[in-house]
Amino acid sequence: MNLFNIIKNKQQYWLVDQIRKDDIPKEAYLEQFIQILEEWDHLGIGYLSLLMDESFESLLLQKKFCKVSSIVEYTRKLADLPQMDDEIVWHSLSEGLLDDREYGELYDLCRLGSANKNINQSIDQVMISLKNELGPEWRQHCYYFTKADALIGISIPHIEMGTEDEGRLFYFGVVPHLRGQGLGIKIHNISLVLLKNFLANFYVGSTDVNNSYMIKIFEKNGCVLRDRKGIYKIVKEKSKRA
CATH class of the missing domain: 3.40.630.30 (Gcn5-related N-acetyltransferase (GNAT))
Incomplete structure (x- = not known):
């Protein structure tokens, strides 16, 4: 199951957006995100821009992400x-x-x-x-x-x-x-x-x-x-x- 939408622009950037599902445990998101991050790093892509729940923020900062801002979603x-x-x-x-x-x-x-x-x-x-x-x-x-x-x-x-x-x-x-x-x-x-x-x-x-x-x-x-x-x-x- 894909838990993230990813837009890939060759070697320049990846845009990654977490798909929020109520029945998915945090560990499953973390496992799939780490796989995405490792692939991005291995391929040498210019940058990765990420939309993700702020409960993951401490981990992301440890992984050398910088926080740009916060967004709200309306439906x-x-x-x-x-x-x-x-x-x-x-x-x-x-x-x-x-x-x-x-x-x-x-x-x-x-x-x-x-x-x-x-x-x-x-x-x-x-x-x-x-x-x-x-x-x-x-x-x-x-x-x-x-x-x-x-x-x-x-x-x-x-x-x-x-x-x-x-x-x-x-x-x-x-x-x-x-x-x-x-x-x-x-x-x-x-x-x-x-x-x-x-x-x-x-x-x-x-x-x-x-x-x-x-x-x-x-x-x-x-x-x-x-x-x-x-x-x-x-x-x-x-x-x-x-």
């Missing part, structure tokens, strides 16, 4: 969603109205001023991660939103790797100069509908514990707190990679 069933704002229009990148470069620039703009403390990848790395995680049809998941013909934000809904019906947003954001106007709540709500169209039965979203803006969006759209995890990172020592 919501998608059976009964509020009505969408009919003034907001959305398109997927697959429609060809924007090209990949333009979408990457919009993505980068939406990241400006984020309260999330995890270190941003370059936008080129982000686009590679999109293709690796979402597969050949990745453009069908990349949405952008307009109001009165002005670009206002993006959202990337998809089914979580290793599941059949867990909806996630690879990213969600509003352009900086339009924040604080309630657009985030509306775009997030539309994103939940898009997840339902991808046959997700429920949604899981996460953000930094200090991102009160995103937490407000979760709560306004009927999401409830499910979990809290630490963000940890370990970088391969150059001497070992040589």
Whole structure:
């Protein structure tokens, strides 16, 4: 049984996320995590970024991980969603109205001023991660939103790797100069509908514990707190990679 989702980017990094299950003992998580860590170390991958329950923190610090921050996870069933704002229009990148470069620039703009403390990848790395995680049809998941013909934000809904019906947003954001106007709540709500169209039965979203803006969006759209995890990172020592 896989207890961690892992996104692997060749020799550059691994992104590892603990899958919380109530009936799994802590020892089972620890055993599988140690195997992952040993494989990462053996292969000489650049760094490993980890989302894991903070009860493991002492062990992780002993293993030379550094703590970046903490995140909260919210969840919501998608059976009964509020009505969408009919003034907001959305398109997927697959429609060809924007090209990949333009979408990457919009993505980068939406990241400006984020309260999330995890270190941003370059936008080129982000686009590679999109293709690796979402597969050949990745453009069908990349949405952008307009109001009165002005670009206002993006959202990337998809089914979580290793599941059949867990909806996630690879990213969600509003352009900086339009924040604080309630657009985030509306775009997030539309994103939940898009997840339902991808046959997700429920949604899981996460953000930094200090991102009160995103937490407000979760709560306004009927999401409830499910979990809290630490963000940890370990970088391969150059001497070992040589």
